[in-house]
Amino acid sequence: SQQGEEDPQALSIQEGENATMNCSYKTSINNLQWYRQNSGRGLVHLILIRSNEREKHSGRLRVTLDTSKKSSSLLITASRAADTASYFCATANTGGFKTIFGAGTRLFVKA
Amino acid sequence: EPEVTQTPSHQVTQMGQEVILRCVPISNHLYFYWYRQILGQKVEFLVSFYNNEISEKSEIFDDQFSVERPDGSNFTLKIRSTKLEDSAMYFCASSELGGAGPQHFGDGTRLSIL
Numbered sequence: 001s002q003q004g005e006e007d008p009q010a011l012s013i014q015e016g017e018n019a020t021m022n023c024s025y026k027t028s029i030n031n032l033q034w035y036r037q038n039s040g041r042g043l044v045h046l047i048l049i050r051s052n053e054r055e056k057h058s059g060r061l062r063v064t065l066d067t068s069k070k071s072s073s074l075l076i077t078a079s080r081a082a083d084t085a086s087y088f089c090a091t092a093n094t095g096g097f098k099t100i101f102g103a104g105t106r107l108f109v110k111a
Numbered sequence: 112e113p114e115v116t117q118t119p120s121h122q123v124t125q126m127g128q129e130v131i132l133r134c135v136p137i138s139n140h141l142y143f144y145w146y147r148q149i150l151g152q153k154v155e156f157l158v159s160f161y162n163n164e165i166s167e168k169s170e171i172f173d174d175q176f177s178v179e180r181p182d183g184s185n186f187t188l189k190i191r192s193t194k195l196e197d198s199a200m201y202f203c204a205s206s207e208l209g210g211a212g213p214q215h216f217g218d219g220t221r222l223s224i225l
Contacts, residue, residue: 033214037154041219042202104153
């Protein structure tokens with residue numbers, strides 16, 4: 001089954017450090033997306049990278065995609081306490097109607 | 112900025128009762144989704160809806176579940192006879208581009224089955 005799985009499961013860093021989260025998936029994709037979830041809230045879309053793209057930037061976020069390894073990484077640079085949240089990667093099936101989320105990485109940024 | 116709204120924020124129901132969770136997607140979006148998240152676990156896909164019909168559903172979405180878009184603005188999830196294991200956060204999402212674009216999520220309904 002198509003599935004995004006992140007590692008690490010949890011990450012604790014100091015404010016100002018960079019945080020890197022990885023995601024692996026199993027089948028062909030059209031795009032891969034990263035979402036953020038603050039405790040008790042809905043998911044917020046961060047960034048989408050298409051299968052023909054290798055890297056994408058948005059503010060302090062950098063996403064890479066390696067389709068040969070079926071993996072992606074999300075880098076948050078110069079982290080802030082407000083970045084504390086869970087981060088999920090998500091992939092859609094070929095028709096685009098079914099989105100599978102990974103188990104997520106829980107990031108804790110200490111002030 | 113337009114947002115997806117869900118009501119109620121918390122629903123407590125006796126086992127075996129029917130429950131309806133309500134969502135108002137973003138007005139120009141055409142693709143609608145329901146997900147659930149059991150406490151501390153991953154977000155699980157339930158169903159997608161496009162052009163007034165179910166596009167795809169997961170194994171979780173059995174005969175106890177149904178979705179409806181009763182008018183031009185609401186999108187509902189009905190659970191006919193709730194079980195203890197239905198206790199979870201239920202999220203509605205909508206999208207302008209379907210799988211080709213981002214989904215916008217509501218803040219969820221926490222469903223507690225007693």
